Amino acid sequence: MPGPAPDRSSYGSFASFNDPDGNGWLLQEVTTRLPGRVTAAQVAYESAADLAAAMRRAEEAHGRYERELGKPDPDWPGWYARYMVEEASKPTS
Numbered sequence: 001m002p003g004p005a006p007d008r009s010s011y012g013s014f015a016s017f018n019d020p021d022g023n024g025w026l027l028q029e030v031t032t033r034l035p036g037r038v039t040a041a042q043v044a045y046e047s048a049a050d051l052a053a054a055m056r057r058a059e060e061a062h063g064r065y066e067r068e069l070g071k072p073d074p075d076w077p078g079w080y081a082r083y084m085v086e087e088a089s090k091p092t093s
Contacts (some may be wrong), residue, residue, distance in 0.1 A: 004029065043088045058083045 005012030013029035045051040058080045066073050073079055 043085050045088075054084050054087065055080070057087065 003013075008029075008031070010030055010032040011028060011034075015027045016025060018024050045054060061083055062073070062076060062079055065079065
């Protein structure tokens, strides 16, 4: 159906075209990202000190997680990354 999605929902509208080189392109309107997506704007620190503080908070939270887990977490870098992204993505009041 031509035109935008009637309810303008995120991921609901598409457009496609071919460029002069014969490449096919498909565009999708995204107004609200799905959970788990990361953009530079979501995860930015004002200074190295702010980044270090975020890493310390992640370390403390990860320590609690490992105590609950009852063993060392071999994927601690991934855990830290998810924690820091979620923390930085929370709206501030």
